[in-house]
Amino acid sequence: MMAAHMTTALRTPRGLATAVLLILLAVLPLLTQAFDQRYLLSIGTRIVIWSIAAISLNMILGYGGLVSFGHAVFFGVGGYAVGILGANGISAGWIQWPVAILAAALWAAVIGALSLRTRGLYFIMITLAFAQLVYYVGAGLEAYGGDDGLNISRSRFSGLIDLRDKASFYWLCFVLLCGTLWFCSRFANARFGLVIRGAKSNDLRMMALGFPVFRYRLVAFTIAGAFGGLSGILLANEGAYISPAMMSWVKSGDLIVIVVMGGMGTLFGPLYGAIAFFVLEETLKPLLDLGHRGWGEYWQIVFGPMLVLIALYARGGIDSLLGRRHG
């Protein structure tokens, strides 16, 4: 039955495109090695990490309709947890990673408990304010680099996997991406996900049906924070570097752009969005630099109008361009 399900999924353009994409991502280190394009692997790694963050944002933004404008804060919480533990002699990933994820989840619960009582613009501003709060705390931590950030040593896993090896690290990120996708696909159609999605459609109705909506949203926010923290851990390990810039409001905005561009409330939308975002960044910059040296800095002048076009003509994002959804 599972196999039958998968073969029907493969017959749709969406299913086929997704399958090809996942296979390409799975073998990316082999391709970049074969064509000797190491730099592409580092872009690929960032795409995969940002996809995990975007999927976690999509859980509350896409499925829950909660426009959180501070999601990059979890990059920061996850990254700084790794960096601070590492600087204090605790370099074991077995300890660092659970602590970092727990810290991100806890912080998400705090933000959620205070922000989920508001809605609309207030919710956006409060989530932003909490992210900025952590940003300035990070910038004030002189012992951990302050504004300049801090070089850190990568997490150690008792020799099981060496995160300094680019290909190994990429594959670890890819496996975690697959796990995140799997969880999201289950969550979206489980009882919990339907409550969150119902509340996006009409939260008053859901309360009148007997759902304590606030509680469910708070748990969704916490889960999203935990996965966000995971992406922060990976981001810190990718560059062996943490800095407040990881969690600036610009990064939060980029995450929203990625989710909206890819397709809110769709499983693979955030992945498409992350690919499009980084590919455009990497191609527009040199293209503009061809026109005039230095123009590449302003790639967003071209990127911005593209977003407007997507907002106007492809409201379901890239995902909607792949045809009708079947479930």
Place this chain on the structure above:
Amino acid sequence: MVEPLLRTDRLIKRFGGLVATDTVSIDVRPGEIHALIGPNGAGKTTLVSQLTGNLKPDAGRIHFAGRDVTHLPMHARVRLGLARSFQITAVLREFSALDNVALAVQAHDGHSFRFLADARRDERLRAPARQRLADVGLAARADALASALSHGEQRQLEIAMALAGDPSLLLLDEPMAGMGVEESLRLIAFLRDLKGRRAMLLIEHDMDAVFQLADRVTVLVYGRAIASGTPAEIRANPDVRQAYLGDEAA
């Protein structure tokens, strides 16, 4: 005398200088249909909103199923067996009709902190939901998106959702609003059939429906309950004729 299922005790709600609910004490007994009528702006929906927990009364108490629920949140009252349909249709538009009712069933099937199993394949939710849809005559439209249903069908869906949790009391806020004659007649027959098994507080403008269905009628004018009695008593009440039925009786 039967203990009432729902009872309000001198309920007061003010909006600035306006007293929207003025010392209202009403009750609904098990199995009866109690209709609440009154001109626009009489405070009917304000009263219902306090019963469901949307609004907090400024004074007075609300008792339901033997408990003081004045300070219980909405979802807790629903758990006790109080369900509501909305004046303005409020189905979940992006979901199918069956999904809508299945969510209503889910609300009464323990907590929903279940993250992995596919709820759309859960017969514990789907089977009773299909039954409720059949009850209100929507079985054939189970897979249609709620937004694609006609206005009348959406009202039927509302009722199916309200019934999903086996409530002891239904608060029906203008269930016939915007319905065609035929749909209204079908709904009246359905509600009459339901009478005796569930108590209902019915807010309705359609006087024919009210006088056909109700065991008791309370008339609300400017937030005050000016009269309460059987449909025959209400028809004969001179205050009511003057205040509300005025032009119809003339």
